[in-house]
Amino acid sequence: MSSTSATWSRFKDTLYQNTELGLALDISRIPFPEDFFAKREADIQAAFAAMNALEKGAIANPDEQRMVGHYWLRAPQLAPTDEIREAITTTRAKIDRFAHDIRTGAKTAPNGNPFRHLLVIGIGGSALGPQFVDQALSQPDQAPMTLSFMDNTDPDGIEAALKEIDAQGKVATTLVVVISKSGGTVETRNAMLETAAYFRDHGLDYPRHFVAVTGEGSQLDKLAQDEAWLARFPMWDWVGGRTSELSAVGLLPAALRGLDIHDMLAGAAAMDAVTRRPVTRENPAALLALMWHYETNGRGEKDMVLLPYKDRLLLFSRYLQQLVMESLGKEFDTQGRVVNQGIAVYGNKGSTDQHAYVQQLREGVNNFFVTFIEVLKDRRNLLLKEPLEVEPGVTSGDYLQGFYLGTRDALSEKDRHSISLTIDELTPRSLGMLIALYERAVGLYASLVGINAYHQPGVEAGKKAATGVIALQRRLVAALREATAPAEGQSAETLAAKVEGSPELTFKVLEHLAANGRINKAPRTPWYDSRYRA
Numbered sequence: 001m002s003s004t005s006a007t008w009s010r011f012k013d014t015l016y017q018n019t020e021l022g023l024a025l026d027i028s029r030i031p032f033p034e035d036f037f038a039k040r041e042a043d044i045q046a047a048f049a050a051m052n053a054l055e056k057g058a059i060a061n062p063d064e065q066r067m068v069g070h071y072w073l074r075a076p077q078l079a080p081t082d083e084i085r086e087a088i089t090t091t092r093a094k095i096d097r098f099a100h101d102i103r104t105g106a107k108t109a110p111n112g113n114p115f116r117h118l119l120v121i122g123i124g125g126s127a128l129g130p131q132f133v134d135q136a137l138s139q140p141d142q143a144p145m146t147l148s149f150m151d152n153t154d155p156d157g158i159e160a161a162l163k164e165i166d167a168q169g170k171v172a173t174t175l176v177v178v179i180s181k182s183g184g185t186v187e188t189r190n191a192m193l194e195t196a197a198y199f200r201d202h203g204l205d206y207p208r209h210f211v212a213v214t215g216e217g218s219q220l221d222k223l224a225q226d227e228a229w230l231a232r233f234p235m236w237d238w239v240g241g242r243t244s245e246l247s248a249v250g251l252l253p254a255a256l257r258g259l260d261i262h263d264m265l266a267g268a269a270a271m272d273a274v275t276r277r278p279v280t281r282e283n284p285a286a287l288l289a290l291m292w293h294y295e296t297n298g299r300g301e302k303d304m305v306l307l308p309y310k311d312r313l314l315l316f317s318r319y320l321q322q323l324v325m326e327s328l329g330k331e332f333d334t335q336g337r338v339v340n341q342g343i344a345v346y347g348n349k350g351s352t353d354q355h356a357y358v359q360q361l362r363e364g365v366n367n368f369f370v371t372f373i374e375v376l377k378d379r380r381n382l383l384l385k386e387p388l389e390v391e392p393g394v395t396s397g398d399y400l401q402g403f404y405l406g407t408r409d410a411l412s413e414k415d416r417h418s419i420s421l422t423i424d425e426l427t428p429r430s431l432g433m434l435i436a437l438y439e440r441a442v443g444l445y446a447s448l449v450g451i452n453a454y455h456q457p458g459v460e461a462g463k464k465a466a467t468g469v470i471a472l473q474r475r476l477v478a479a480l481r482e483a484t485a486p487a488e489g490q491s492a493e494t495l496a497a498k499v500e501g502s503p504e505l506t507f508k509v510l511e512h513l514a515a516n517g518r519i520n521k522a523p524r525t526p527w528y529d530s531r532y533r534a
């Protein structure tokens with residue numbers, strides 16, 4: 001099905017458009033049958049009702065006995081208690097004041113110069129939102145604060161970020177924002193500790209450069225308090241990491257960079273007002289959730305491919321990957337039945353992907369549906385003296401749109417389904433709208449398939465196992481240092497038996513320690529028969 005009079009007529013019949021929001025949702029290339037909405041109406045009404053209860057402060061995350069309040073962040077007047085309302089508004093005011101003071105130089109680095117670089121340390125929901133928003137909204141010359149991120153415990157990554165700051169000669173004027181809701185995430189702690197050590201090596205009083213965004217009373221909060229860090233901003237238990245972009249997690253870095261956080265909040269609030277309405281055909285979040293349900297059969301049978309035709313939205317798919325997959329990827333439904341739910345999300349940007357995986361999308365396994373994001377306004381600035389026509393009457397932006405429409409048709413011809421989301425332009429307001437739209441679509445979809453979107457029990461298993469590996473390493477190093485340890489070294493199997501660890505994990509840990517010069521290794525063939533000593 002490429003563009004024909006039949007597709008035009010379906011386009012007109014199914015189009016959602018909102019002039020005030022500057023947004024349109026085209027679901028005409030999802031071949032749902034005529035009675036689809038009628039059949040799903042009771043379910044979506046139940047989802048609206050659950051969302052309504054959630055917004056009123058119900059315990060929407062029963063496992064953790066928590067309210068779910070990211071919608072209040074942009075409409076504090078809707079928060080269920082005075083205390084929450086007050087917390088949101090005072091934090092926003094504090095962010096405004098702090099960002100203003102830093103940006104104007106009213107608050108300086110300890111050397112008396114204005115802060116000129118911002119390093120954000122966090123992971124998952126405490127990094128993806130700030131990264132996504134900054135890439136979408138900042139200008140390459142976003143003066144006066146440059147920005148970098150650390151979002152892992154990879155020593156190479158940590159060093160790369162520190163070297164970049166060093167290369168710019170900005171260590172003494174770097175402000176470090178450490179973000180962790182729980183305040184105990186090891187990757188974040190490690191990056192923070194390495195950064196603090198780096199500041200100390202430079203003779204700098206690091207607490208006067210460091211700011212914490214974290215839950216009150218968390219390990220990070222206590223540390224920041226004990227060491228008298230420059231500032232502390234709260235994270236609340238009723239905001240989930242993956243829906244925290246419009247809390248201090250996202251607002252503080254954005255404000256420090258000079259992005260318009262109030263427009264972002266206003267965009268999200270406007271989208272919330274529209275998507276709160278329990279009228280399916282007039283609710284773009286409900287339409288999205290229902291399209292996902294149709295495409296995946298309510299069981300994640302197809303993947304969601306995000307194709308924004310806008311370089312600045314490159315990180316949208318990574319941001320949505322966490323939002324969608326951590327929310328929907330669940331073993332059990334709310335009744336405790338095994339359902340193994342989820343929708344896999346991946347993507348990058350068009351038309352770059354035309355030259356990468358679109359080949360498979362058109363001709364390979366048909367196990368996905370695409371969401372195209374179209375931005376009507378081509379550019380924010382004009383660097384050239386005159387707008388350029390790359391061919392008579394044609395601009396680069398015309399080509400970008402041509403590739404979007406061409407790819408959509410090429411996929412439709414081969415029965416590859418797609419949704420198109422069109423926004424007038426990419427601004428703080430429209431970005432806030434996109435964030436709010438997807439947050440609600442995920443919540444509604446979770447209700448449709450009967451799962452809790454607001455917990456993430458699955459991520460704990462890997463964290464616990466990692467702690468076990470570190471404990472095994474400690475036992476191994478102790479065993480290697482024993483006075484009775486044979487001088488010629490010991491095999492992984494022998495050591496595993498001594499420390500009561502799995503031979504495979506023991507072998508992997510020993511190899512890592514040896515590769516980093518922390519123990520000695522006498523190589524043997526086969527590899528796993530090598531001998532290790534302290």
Ligand SMILES: O=P(O)(O)OC[C@H]1O[C@](O)(CO)[C@@H](O)[C@@H]1O
Pocket residue numbers: 123124125126179180181182183184185188241242326456459
């Ligand atoms: O903000 P925190 O507590 O450091 O957590 C970071 C991320 O880790 C997770 O808990 C998953 O491991 C995410 O849900 C969260 O966004």
